[in-house]
Amino acid sequence: MSVITIDTRATWDAQDVTDLVAAAIPDDAGNTLLLSTPHTTVALVVAPADEPMLRDFIRLAKRWPADLGPFEHWLEDNPNAEAHIQSAAFGTRLLVSQEEGSLVLGTYQRIVLLEFDGPRTRTIDVRGVT
Numbered sequence: 001m002s003v004i005t006i007d008t009r010a011t012w013d014a015q016d017v018t019d020l021v022a023a024a025i026p027d028d029a030g031n032t033l034l035l036s037t038p039h040t041t042v043a044l045v046v047a048p049a050d051e052p053m054l055r056d057f058i059r060l061a062k063r064w065p066a067d068l069g070p071f072e073h074w075l076e077d078n079p080n081a082e083a084h085i086q087s088a089a090f091g092t093r094l095l096v097s098q099e100e101g102s103l104v105l106g107t108y109q110r111i112v113l114l115e116f117d118g119p120r121t122r123t124i125d126v127r128g129v130t
């Protein structure tokens with residue numbers, strides 16, 4: 001297993017991590033990779049990663065689900081209920097194919113880390129599925 005470390009830059013952030021993931025493919029991995037992040041306030045998605053699209057993810061995260069509050073998690077002095085909901089909804093794990101050390105992705109597909117409660121240091125585990 002390999003571990004990638006990413007420093008997110010703001011409360012909400014979206015970073016293209018495709019090249020970092022490709023560089024971290026374990027030598028002994030098979031053709032299927034499991035990418036997972038052990039945090040409860042980030043997500044991993046496959047999406048276009050042009051700057052306007054990344055800003056659109058951030059704009060969405062600022063609005064949804066904030067307007068559905070108040071949230072009970074807030075009552076225990078935890079202000080990040082929205083971030084947990086976003087993380088759970090988008091997901092913290094991806095299965096991605098690889099061939100000979102290259103990720104198998106569509107033309108516009110990139111692997112994007114979404115941050116909902118930053119800035120923080122985040123990690124992504126990259127491991128082969130056997």
Ligand code: ZN
Pocket residue numbers: 073078079080081084
């Ligand atoms: Zn919390």
